[in-house]
Amino acid sequence: MRISELSATSGVPLPTVKYYLREGLLPAGERTARNQAEYGPEHLARLRLIRALIEVGRLSVADTRAVLAASDDPRMPLNEVLGAAHDAVTRRAAPTRPEPAWHEARAVVLDMARQRGWHIEPDCPALDQAADAVAAVLAADIPELYPLIDVYFDVVEPMARREVEAVLAMESPDQVVRGVVMGTILGESLFNALRLLAQQSVSTRLLDPGKGADGGGSGAETGA
Amino acid sequence: MRISELSATSGVPLPTVKYYLREGLLPAGERTARNQAEYGPEHLARLRLIRALIEVGRLSVADTRAVLAASDDPRMPLNEVLGAAHDAVTRRAAPTRPEPAWHEARAVVLDMARQRGWHIEPDCPALDQAADAVAAVLAADIPELYPLIDVYFDVVEPMARREVEAVLAMESPDQVVRGVVMGTILGESLFNALRLLAQQSVSTRLLDPGKGADGGGSGAETGA
DNA sequence: AGAAACGGATAGTAGAGCTATCCACTATCC
DNA sequence: GGATAGTGGATAGCTCTACTATCCGTTTCT
Numbered sequence: 001m002r003i004s005e006l007s008a009t010s011g012v013p014l015p016t017v018k019y020y021l022r023e024g025l026l027p028a029g030e031r032t033a034r035n036q037a038e039y040g041p042e043h044l045a046r047l048r049l050i051r052a053l054i055e056v057g058r059l060s061v062a063d064t065r066a067v068l069a070a071s072d073d074p075r076m077p078l079n080e081v082l083g084a085a086h087d088a089v090t091r092r093a094a095p096t097r098p099e100p101a102w103h104e105a106r107a108v109v110l111d112m113a114r115q116r117g118w119h120i121e122p123d124c125p126a127l128d129q130a131a132d133a134v135a136a137v138l139a140a141d142i143p144e145l146y147p148l149i150d151v152y153f154d155v156v157e158p159m160a161r162r163e164v165e166a167v168l169a170m171e172s173p174d175q176v177v178r179g180v181v182m183g184t185i186l187g188e189s190l191f192n193a194l195r196l197l198a199q200q201s202v203s204t205r206l207l208d209p210g211k212g213a214d215g216g217g218s219g220a221e222t223g224a
Numbered sequence: 225m226r227i228s229e230l231s232a233t234s235g236v237p238l239p240t241v242k243y244y245l246r247e248g249l250l251p252a253g254e255r256t257a258r259n260q261a262e263y264g265p266e267h268l269a270r271l272r273l274i275r276a277l278i279e280v281g282r283l284s285v286a287d288t289r290a291v292l293a294a295s296d297d298p299r300m301p302l303n304e305v306l307g308a309a310h311d312a313v314t315r316r317a318a319p320t321r322p323e324p325a326w327h328e329a330r331a332v333v334l335d336m337a338r339q340r341g342w343h344i345e346p347d348c349p350a351l352d353q354a355a356d357a358v359a360a361v362l363a364a365d366i367p368e369l370y371p372l373i374d375v376y377f378d379v380v381e382p383m384a385r386r387e388v389e390a391v392l393a394m395e396s397p398d399q400v401v402r403g404v405v406m407g408t409i410l411g412e413s414l415f416n417a418l419r420l421l422a423q424q425s426v427s428t429r430l431l432d433p434g435k436g437a438d439g440g441g442s443g444a445e446t447g448a
Numbered sequence: 449a450g451a452a453a454c455g456g457a458t459a460g461t462a463g464a465g466c467t468a469t470c471c472a473c474t475a476t477c478c
Numbered sequence: 479g480g481a482t483a484g485t486g487g488a489t490a491g492c493t494c495t496a497c498t499a500t501c502c503g504t505t506t507c508t
Contacts, residue, residue, distance in 0.1 A: 002453080002454070003453090003454070003455080004453070004454080011323075013497085013498080015497070015498050015499070016496085016497065016498080018455080018456080018498095019496075019497060019498085021455090021456095022456090022457090023496095028455095029455095031455090033454090033455095033504080033505065033506090034455080034503095034504065034505080035453095035454050035455045035456075035503080035504050035505060036453095036454060036455075036504085036505065036506075037454085037455070048360075048363055049364070052360035052363070052364070054496095055356070056356050056357050056360045060495075060496090061495075061496065061497095062495090078427075078431065079427065079428075079431060079432075082423070082424070082427060086420045086423075086424070089416070089420065090417070090420060109421075113421060113425070118421065118422065118425035119424075119425045119428050119429055120421060120424070120425060121424065124420075124421065124424060126417045126418075126420035126421045126424070127417070127421060129413065129416075129417040129420075130414060130417035130418055130421060132279070132280050132413070132417075133280050133410050133411075133413040133414035133417060134414060136276040136280045136406070136410050137406060137410055137411075137414070139272060139276070140273070140276075140402065140406045140410075142394070142399060142402060142403050142406060144390050144391070144393050144394050144399075144403060145390060145403060145406060145407055147386075147390060148386065148387060148390055148407065148411060149414070151383060151386045151387070152383070152411070152414060152415045152418050153418060155379055155382070155383045155415075156415065156418045156419050156422045157422050158379070159375060159376070159379045159419070159422070160419055160422030160423045160425070160426050161422075161426050162371075162372065162375045163372060163375070163423060164423055164426045164427045164430060166368050166369060166371060166372055167368070168427075168430065169368055170366070170368050175366060175368075178364065178366060179366050179368060179369060182360070182361060182364045182366060182369060183369055183372065184420075184423070186357050186360050186361055186364075187357075187361075187372060187376070188416055188419070189353065189356070189357040190354060190357035190358060190361070190373070190376060191376045191379075191380065191415075191419075192313070192353075192412055192416070193314070193350045193351075193353040193354035193356075193357060194350075194354055194376050194377060194380045195380050195383070195384055195412070195415075196310045196313065196314060196348075196350035196353075196408075197333075197337060197342065197344060197348065197350045197351060197354060198342065198380045198381050198383070198384030198385075199306070199310070199384045199387060199388055199408070200306070200310065200343075200344070200345065200348060200350070201337070201342035201343045201344060201384070202384050202385050202388045203302075203303065203306060203388045203392075204303075204343050205343055206388060206392065207302065207303060208303070226484080226485075227484090227485070227486075228484070228485080237466085237467080239466070239467050239468070240465085240466060240467080242467095242486080242487085243465075243466060243467085245486090245487095246487085246488090247465095252486095253486095255486085257473085257474065257475090257485090257486095258472090258473065258474080258485095258486080259472075259473050259474065259484095259485050259486045259487075260473090260474065260475075260484095260485060260486075261485080261486070278465095284464075284465090285464075285465070285466095286464090
């Protein structure tokens with residue numbers, strides 16, 4: 001397979017494929033001549049993975065490179081790959097947080113986590129991100145929202161356990177690494193989308209009870 | 225309060241405050257002279273909300289404007305505001321999805337939702353986003369990940385119910401609107417952060433059982 | 449042989465999100 | 479009441495990201 005076929009099969013514009021090659025996201029093909037190279041199915045899979053991380057996972061090109069680099073290194077311990085994926089998902093603009101309210105929010109998160117027996121690294125960026133969100137919720141001064149923080153904690157715990165178990169159940173280390181990346185980054189996208197879907201479903205039922213039965217337009221009865 | 229005090233109190237650079245005024249995110253202050261205006265605490269709260277949506281919720285300036293416009297309109301029915309918030313969170317780069325695999329993924333999502341009795345608008349962007357993620361997961365060809373889709377469905381349903389209930393329990397319509405916006409957008413950020421925290425906690429316990437109470441060294445310590 | 453495609457390099461583009469400068473004017477402080 | 483600093487408003491500029499376009503000498507296909 002040459003570069004144009006790679007581009008055509010994947011749907012990624014050829015100049016963009018070249019760009020990814022330049023940026024080191026996509027490894028170079030096997031050169032068969034000074035200006036010809038052969039790409040295999042692994043390049044196609046890699047290209048699809050890149051696009052999934054960028055488009056579905058909304059990673060920047062730089063973060064994508066970091067995640068792929070971590071997952072490419074066979075000597076990288078699983079924890080580090082997980083960390084790289086987490087960092088890529090987490091390292092998103094640090095809000096202005098000089099305020100004492102932010103430290104209070106962080107303490108709240110840490111306390112709730114500790115009550116549940118979670119083991120937390122104090123310098124974990126996800127903790128700061130959680131504090132950002134809690135601080136914003138607290139600053140909004142809407143007390144009805146506060147119990148949701150507890151709800152999130154309760155809901156997320158069994159979910160994370162199932163996710164980690166699924167990933168660790170894989171056989172080859174290679175698949176574990178890919179599984180972590182896909183699970184972390186794509187799972188976030190999927191869960192967020194499902195949350196909106198579920199919210200719409202619930203709120204439609206509560207606000208527009210008359211509108212019930214017909215969801216997909218194709219008359220499937222909602223059995224439950 | 226004049227503009228410089230608004231800037232100083234909120235920590236937002238003055239040129240940026242001006243920019244938000246220009247862009248219509250922040251309403252103009254009450255003009256006391258041709259070139260003086262007075263800003264009240266509501267402007268400060270609004271400015272904080274804008275920053276929360278942009279920095280914590282990671283909305284673009286344009287999406288932030290759309291969400292705020294929807295939540296500002298007192299005649300906007302609740303469903304529409306919810307929809308605007310959902311759209312803002314959802315409208316994120318549409319992947320290339322001409323493939324039959326994508327329609328298959330969409331059908332999978334629709335089917336799972338229908339089995340659970342969800343009411344879904346067929347033209348809902350969140351559905352397409354879910355299909356994107358499922359398509360990417362299926363394309364990755366990691367069967368261990370598939371059961372997680374079910375897990376997400378199961379976990380998200382009670383969570384969304386609690387969220388919608390919390391929002392509908394509010395008294396003033398004004399607060400409901402703000403609650404929807406904050407809950408939808410900030411809740412997503414918070415939940416994502418908690419997911420990473422929980423994953424790290426679980427995986428540390430499973431992979432490094434000896435490492436109990438006192439942290440250091442693993443996972444995501446490269447950040448900040 | 450000749451058109452088309454190739455790889456590689458360099459340069460250019462569009463949009464987002466600020467940031468800087470200028471202006472005539474106003475408020476403030478001594 | 480005059481210096482000085484700040485104000486609102488407009489316009490221009492900047493940096494970064496993610497591509498996109500062009501050129502060039504080579505190679506491959508027919």
